[in-house]
Each structure stands twice: as C-alpha cells, then as structure tokens.
Amino acid sequence: MPIAPRRGPVALAYRVLVLPGVIAYLFTVSIVVLAAxxxxxxxxxxxxxxxxxVTGALLVVAALVTRRIKAIVMAVAGLAVALIPAADVPTARLSTAASGLxxxxxxxxVLNAQSPETFIDLLRREKPDIVVMQETTRRFVDAITAARLFPYESQFDPSTRDGIKVYSQLPIRAQTALQRAFTEEDAYKQPLRLELDARGKPLFLYAFHPETPRRLWQWRDRNDYLAAAADAVKGDLEKAPVIVAGDWNTPTWSPFFRNFLKQAGLASTAGGWLQPVTRFSLKLAPLAYIGASxxxxxxxxxxxxxxxxxxPDFGSNHLPVIAELSLPES
Structure with a gap:
C-alpha cells in the first residue's frame, strides 16, 4: 500500500527550504574547509x-522542527564541519600569574578623522608596555611622541614602512625590515622585526600588516608574506621568546592563519569560533560591529x-586588541 506524502506547512518548508538548505550548506562548508x-x-x-x-546552527534548529532524520543528520554534519577551523587553531596557554607585559x-x-587624543587617552588608561600600530600617519606619530608616554620607538618612517610604528617601554636593541623575495609585480610590504630588552633578556617582536586580499595578486602576496615571516619567526624561536602583533588581514578561520601558527611554532591569544570583531564596516557601526576578526x-x-x-572605538575601522602576557623566567 503506497504511503501518502506528508502535507502541511512544515512538510512544505522541509521540501522547499530546509532540505535544499542543509544540502547546500554541507556542500559549501566542506568545499571551504577542504579547498580554501x-x-x-x-x-x-x-x-x-x-x-x-550561526547559519549552520539555525539550520540545525530548522531540521529539528521538521523531525526529518535526513535533514537533521546533514545539518549537524554541516555544523560540525564548519567548526573544524576554530578547533584547529593553536592557542596560548592560560596563566593565573600576574601579567608581566x-x-x-x-x-x-589612514582616514581616521578623530583627534589623536582619543587614542592617546586609551594608551593612558591601558598603560601598555608595547604598542604596535598600522596605517599610522604623521599626525598620530607627532601627537603620541609629544605625549611622552614611551621612552622607545621604532625608527623607521611609517610613511615608508607601510604605516607600521612601534612604541615601547622596553629598550629596543635592534630593528630590521624582514627581506623577502617578491613574486608579485606590485608587492612591497615587509614585516618589521624588533629585538627588545626584557629585563636583560632578548624578546623578538614582529609587527605585521600584509596585503588585504581584495584581489588575486594581493591574496597571493599576503600568503607569501605570512610564509616568509613564519620561517623567520621559527629561527628566532631558537634564541628567545617571540610576539607577533598587527593587522594580519587574515581571519582566524583561514587556513593561512592556522598554517602560519603551525609553521612558525606560535599560538594565538584568541581561541574559539565566536571571537569579537576587530575590523568592521563604518557604515554599519551605528547599528552593530559587522565584520571579521x-x-x-x-x-x-x-x-x-x-x-x-x-x-573601544577610537575613530578607526578597527578595534584595538589588548593582550596581557607572562614572559618565561628563563
């Protein structure tokens, strides 16, 4: 005896929306995880x-409402695949010790219209030991230097160093621009490497700002930038602790972020898939910070x-990242 097909709004939603949605979702996230x-x-x-x-979680709820095993299994599988990138990120060990740095x-x-005093007020409140800035203009450099908050600063002109500028409470022993081979015609960006004096011991700091991957050549150059920097960092790890900070133009969930950490032997100070946005749309900012980490x-x-x-917001389309760290005793 033939079985009559289920009818009603839930059955219609299952056939028209939920089942096609979970199939498309599982296919899409699998492609990204495997081929990004x-x-x-x-x-x-x-x-x-x-x-x-979040879309995957909503699809799981929708599949549960339909009570169709096929949709539930595919929705759960899709969500599990989507969580793989976050689970694969090496993260820093937590410590209850007092922050030493x-x-x-x-x-x-670069188009920040707010007064530098807004950012300087943030520095006065937070009292960081090291400040790594990108897209730094002369207006900000003059204001921060005049505030005399830091006894040491990088000597490279930020206008010729891709806007990278570092201020530090720790003495700067040496600074160099990492020299990497360019494979793209318009490539020019190089990481800035500084050797700091941390209570008489060396500490290496890398300041990052690779290309934003809006175009294919920029994507390739960003990836080359990270790969070259990873090799340099790995060499420095044999000598002293290393910190890498900056605008990486690479989200936490990109395979190139994970590959850099593994190749360099570093760990991210942020963990999990639900991370605060650091780069957001200024047009949507009055409603919410919509963007990426x-x-x-x-x-x-x-x-x-x-x-x-x-x-907090200081007029940029990025929010500052602050990490309190504990350095090794030896």
Missing part, C-alpha cells in the same frame, strides 16, 4: 565564518596568556 588554501574566492568566505556557523595592537586607519597577537609557547580583550 588553494582558491582565492573560497578563502574569502572565511572572513564571514562566524556568520556561517601588556601588548596593544591597533590599526589607526583579522587583528591578532600571537606568542611563542613559552609565553602564557593572562587576559585578552578588545578595546
């Missing part, structure tokens, strides 16, 4: 990955994390 390291447009989807995960990283935004602070395994948080 090979295809530019696929990797760009990782910038929206938290929203992709506070690092603040901020992209100042692309500003990072990573550390060597011998550095532990006491606290990490996102700072």
């Amino acid at each position: 390291d090979r295809f530019w447009l696929v990797d760009l989807l990782t910038f929206a990955w938290p929203y992709v995960v 506070k690092v603040l990283s901020a992209n100042l935004y 692309i500003d990072h602070i990573a550390v060597s395994p011998d550095i532990t994390l006491t606290a990490r948080r996102i700072g």
Whole structure:
C-alpha cells in the first residue's frame, strides 16, 4: 500500500527550504574547509565564518522542527564541519600569574578623522608596555611622541614602512625590515622585526600588516608574506621568546592563519569560533560591529596568556586588541 506524502506547512518548508538548505550548506562548508588554501574566492568566505556557523546552527534548529532524520543528520554534519577551523587553531596557554607585559595592537586607519587624543587617552588608561600600530600617519606619530608616554620607538618612517610604528617601554636593541623575495609585480610590504630588552633578556617582536586580499595578486602576496615571516619567526624561536602583533588581514578561520601558527611554532591569544570583531564596516557601526576578526597577537609557547580583550572605538575601522602576557623566567 503506497504511503501518502506528508502535507502541511512544515512538510512544505522541509521540501522547499530546509532540505535544499542543509544540502547546500554541507556542500559549501566542506568545499571551504577542504579547498580554501588553494582558491582565492573560497578563502574569502572565511572572513564571514562566524556568520556561517550561526547559519549552520539555525539550520540545525530548522531540521529539528521538521523531525526529518535526513535533514537533521546533514545539518549537524554541516555544523560540525564548519567548526573544524576554530578547533584547529593553536592557542596560548592560560596563566593565573600576574601579567608581566601588556601588548596593544591597533590599526589607526589612514582616514581616521578623530583627534589623536582619543587614542592617546586609551594608551593612558591601558598603560601598555608595547604598542604596535598600522596605517599610522604623521599626525598620530607627532601627537603620541609629544605625549611622552614611551621612552622607545621604532625608527623607521611609517610613511615608508607601510604605516607600521612601534612604541615601547622596553629598550629596543635592534630593528630590521624582514627581506623577502617578491613574486608579485606590485608587492612591497615587509614585516618589521624588533629585538627588545626584557629585563636583560632578548624578546623578538614582529609587527605585521600584509596585503588585504581584495584581489588575486594581493591574496597571493599576503600568503607569501605570512610564509616568509613564519620561517623567520621559527629561527628566532631558537634564541628567545617571540610576539607577533598587527593587522594580519587574515581571519582566524583561514587556513593561512592556522598554517602560519603551525609553521612558525606560535599560538594565538584568541581561541574559539565566536571571537569579537576587530575590523568592521563604518557604515554599519551605528547599528552593530559587522565584520571579521583579522587583528591578532600571537606568542611563542613559552609565553602564557593572562587576559585578552578588545578595546573601544577610537575613530578607526578597527578595534584595538589588548593582550596581557607572562614572559618565561628563563
């Protein structure tokens, strides 16, 4: 005897929306997880990955409402696949010890119209030991230097160093621009490497600001930038602790972020898939911070994390990242 098909709004939603939706979702997240390291447009989807995960959770709820095993299994499988990138990120060890070093990283935004005093007030409140800035303009450099908050600063002109500028309470022993071979015609960006004096012991600091991958050549150059820096960091790890901070233009969920950490031997100070947005749309800012987490602070395994948080808006399209760290005794 033939079985009559189920009818009603739930059955209709299952056939028209839920089942096609979970199939498309499972296919899409599987492609991204498997192929984002090979295809530019696929990797760009990782910038929206938290929203992709939320979509997967909603599809699981919708599948449960339909009570169809096929939809439930595929929805749960899709959500599980979407969570893989976050689960694969090496994260820094937590510590209850008092913070010995506070690092603040901020992209100042070259078109920032607010007074530098807003950012300087943040520095006065937070009292960071190290400040790593990107898209730094002469207006901000003059104001921060005049405030006399830091006895040491990087000597490279930020206008010729891709807007990278570092201020420090720790003495700067040496600073160099990492020299990497360029494979793209318009490539020019180089990480800034500083050797700091941490209570008589060396501490290496890398300041990052690779290309934003809006175009294919920029995506390739960003990936080359991270790969070259990873090799340099790995060499420095044999000598002293390492901190890498800046606007990486690479979301936490990109395979290139994970590959860098594993290749360099570092750990992210942020963990989990639900991370605060650090780069957001200024047009949507009055409603909510809609964007991606692309500003990072990573550390060597011998550095532990006491606290990490996102700072307040200061007129940029990025929010500052603040990490309180504990350095090894030896």
